[in-house]
Amino acid sequence: MVLEAIRYKPGSLQILNQLKLPHQEEYDEIRSAEDGWHAIKEMRTRGAPAIAIVAALALAVELQCTTLSDNAEEVRAFILEKLQYLVTSRPTAVNLADASRKLQKVVSNAAKQGGGDGKAVVKAYCDAAAQMLIDDVSDNRAIGKYGAEWITRTAAEGKVSVLTHCNTGSLATAGYGTALGVIRSLHGHGQLKRAFCTETRPYNQGSRLTAFELVHDKIPATLITDSMASALLKSQGPEERIAAIVVGADRVAANGDTANKIGTYQLAVTARFHGVKFLVAAPRTTIDLQTPSGVEIEIEERAGKEMTFVKGPRFDGVDLDVSRVETVSIAATGIDVWNPAFDVTPAELIDGIITEVGVVEKEPDGKFDLTFAMEAHNEGLKPVTIGGV
Numbered sequence: 001m002v003l004e005a006i007r008y009k010p011g012s013l014q015i016l017n018q019l020k021l022p023h024q025e026e027y028d029e030i031r032s033a034e035d036g037w038h039a040i041k042e043m044r045t046r047g048a049p050a051i052a053i054v055a056a057l058a059l060a061v062e063l064q065c066t067t068l069s070d071n072a073e074e075v076r077a078f079i080l081e082k083l084q085y086l087v088t089s090r091p092t093a094v095n096l097a098d099a100s101r102k103l104q105k106v107v108s109n110a111a112k113q114g115g116g117d118g119k120a121v122v123k124a125y126c127d128a129a130a131q132m133l134i135d136d137v138s139d140n141r142a143i144g145k146y147g148a149e150w151i152t153r154t155a156a157e158g159k160v161s162v163l164t165h166c167n168t169g170s171l172a173t174a175g176y177g178t179a180l181g182v183i184r185s186l187h188g189h190g191q192l193k194r195a196f197c198t199e200t201r202p203y204n205q206g207s208r209l210t211a212f213e214l215v216h217d218k219i220p221a222t223l224i225t226d227s228m229a230s231a232l233l234k235s236q237g238p239e240e241r242i243a244a245i246v247v248g249a250d251r252v253a254a255n256g257d258t259a260n261k262i263g264t265y266q267l268a269v270t271a272r273f274h275g276v277k278f279l280v281a282a283p284r285t286t287i288d289l290q291t292p293s294g295v296e297i298e299i300e301e302r303a304g305k306e307m308t309f310v311k312g313p314r315f316d317g318v319d320l321d322v323s324r325v326e327t328v329s330i331a332a333t334g335i336d337v338w339n340p341a342f343d344v345t346p347a348e349l350i351d352g353i354i355t356e357v358g359v360v361e362k363e364p365d366g367k368f369d370l371t372f373a374m375e376a377h378n379e380g381l382k383p384v385t386i387g388g389v
């Protein structure tokens with residue numbers, strides 16, 4: 001059974017409530033942009049591509065289930081207002097803002113060309129939002145292909161082991177995943193020895209979500225705490241060396257600096273120290289040429305209680321009782337907390353950016369040039385291969 005974070009059909013949107021995973025698989029109904037905003041804010045749904053898709057589809061189901069004006073301009077204004085509201089749910093991942101910009105263009109064109117018919121504007125919006133589900137999965141499969149080819153070509157011969165951080169799989173996208181898509185591709189081609197995933201405190205996307213996906217897909221995998229990563233790289237003998245650390249992204253700035261889940265930066269530092277390749281896997285909807293560098297990326301800070309409390313089913317020493325979910329404190333009451341959801345890895349520590357058109361490597365001047373990849377995407381040119389393969 002394929003893991004589905006998002007279930008959509010015209011008039012109906014359901015999201016897998018990721019706060020209940022891995023022990024309870026419950027879907028929440030999303031009936032409006034407001035429902036979508038809260039689901040994203042509360043991280044019942046998360047992952048840079050997934051939050052863009054859920055936001056777009058939340059508005060689609062609202063439009064499909066609401067009696068709207070027949071006037072195209074009034075419908076366009078309504079959609080624009082809702083998109084601007086949805087973008088406020090989480091600031092760091094650019095995918096949401098990117099989707100909003102693209103959907104606004106679709107709606108404006110439909111309003112101009114649709115002869116003033118409001119229904120034509122709604123149809124154009126909903127068709128474009130639904131297309132995001134399809135495009136994301138095909139992008140992820142291409143990312144998986146290019147990433148796996150790059151790693152096996154640059155690693156020593158034989159099967160490779162890979163370390164990943166946070167969750168970038170089917171639970172963070174429309175399916176297959178980005179960095180986890182690279183792991184799926186390696187595994188599917190018999191090229192993966194073992195996947196290592198970090199716990200990814202404090203939300204535990206690794207222990208709760210990535211481990212869930214790896215077990216579900218029967219991929220050989222080992223969970224480590226975030227603090228074990230350097231010791232793991234140091235402990236690896238040549239025969240079981242980790243060939244690469246592959247992570248996702250929430251925003252790749254024009255110079256290649258990358259915002260991703262907190263803990264990514266220190267993985268890049270230890271990878272460089274231990275001579276392990278460090279790769280970012282992201283669709284081009286995550287690349288933001290309007291943000292010059294990582295300095296300009298807004299980093300979301302989340303509530304301290306998300307670090308000082310943990311939630312889970314009661315364990316009696318033998319079985320889990322998933323009907324009795326408890327929240328327990330794991331920190332001294334009164335302690336101050338710093339809880340940034342992301343950090344920024346400088347481009348100099350990144351060996352390649354895996355996109356759906358190929359792996360972007362650094363130019364001879366040691367810098368990334370992401371414009372070519374984006375131009376291919378924006379001009380609808382035949383997918384090109386950059387660097388890498």
Ligand SMILES: CSC[C@H]1O[C@H](OP(=O)(O)O)[C@H](O)[C@@H]1O
Nearest residue numbers: 046047048168172248249260261
């Ligand atoms: C393909 S998911 C990309 C990215 O999004 C995640 O953030 P969050 O779980 O807070 O939504 C994480 O940083 C992933 O690497």
